[in-house]
Amino acid sequence: MTKIGIAGFGTIGKAVGKWVLAQPDLELVGVVGGDRAKVEQSLADLGADVPIMSADALALQADIVVETAPTAAFRDIVVPALTAGACVVTVSAAALIENMDVVDIARAHGGRIIMATGALLGLDAVRAAAQGTIHSVTMVTRKPPKSLIGAPEVVRQGVDLSALTEPLMLFDGSAREGARGFPANVNVAASLALAGIGPDQTRLQIWADPALERNTHRILVDADSASFELRIQNIPTIEKPGTGRITALSVIAAVEGLTSALKVGS
Ligand SMILES: NC(=O)C1=CN([C@@H]2O[C@H](COP(=O)(O)OP(=O)(O)OC[C@H]3O[C@@H](n4cnc5c(N)ncnc54)[C@H](OP(=O)(O)O)[C@@H]3O)[C@@H](O)[C@H]2O)C=CC1
């Protein structure tokens, strides 16, 4: 039995928990949450008798810690897990690019960080191209306004997204700056940057588009090995529209890839 812990039991974490509970070779050994009453209700919804614990306690119990908490909690969860030599599976790429020293912590203690592809595609091709020379990576994210409400940069600009009648460009710059302004909205840009030419070289535009119902990403890569274009249209989750439905499935696929006899794709 592989022991799984989940830190952050919200939109993604709860879906992953439901899947883990249905796997005969996986054991959900603990959950770390924000509001305890909400986690208790979520576990009750799943019919699960699983202890709620601190991130430090989970680090000592789990072989794999699934980190699906808000950006601000990233270090408190990931540092003890890696120090204990656990494998961390996460999609919090916006948090990782601000805390790259955790990679050194993993290296020093035999831990691993698996950044699942999340709400994106094609990171295998971007990583392969990065073994040669990538000339440019450009990403354009367009989301329905409801998917961007509450982002720090939207609040800073004082834009009333609910009043939009036509597309509005909210950001044009580096993936690093974009992830700072929209930490819960463009993790995909941070993942793309980690796979390719880094957060300062990866270019990003973010648009709020009232005509859209899906979170859409278009990526252009120009490299000495290939030029390619990636497009995805993510169906928003009901709980958190900025998070596409495919994200939790990507985390599940990553855990499955770590624990099953057959793994397809790199
Ligand atoms: N790479 C990608 O494609 C994507 C990445 N993400 C990232 O994944 C992460 C999770 O996203 P999502 O599930 O949508 O977010 P949610 O807000 O739905 O869930 C986060 C959960 O974490 C809980 N939480 C709050 N504080 C802590 C803490 N200190 N320790 C543990 N848990 C805590 C929250 O509880 P409470 O509600 O009580 O505060 C909430 O239940 C985020 O970092 C997000 O940015 C999201 C979408 C796509």
Ligand SMILES: O=C([O-])CC(=O)C(=O)O
């Ligand atoms: O990257 C993110 O944080 C989420 C996202 O864009 C999506 O789900 O399409």
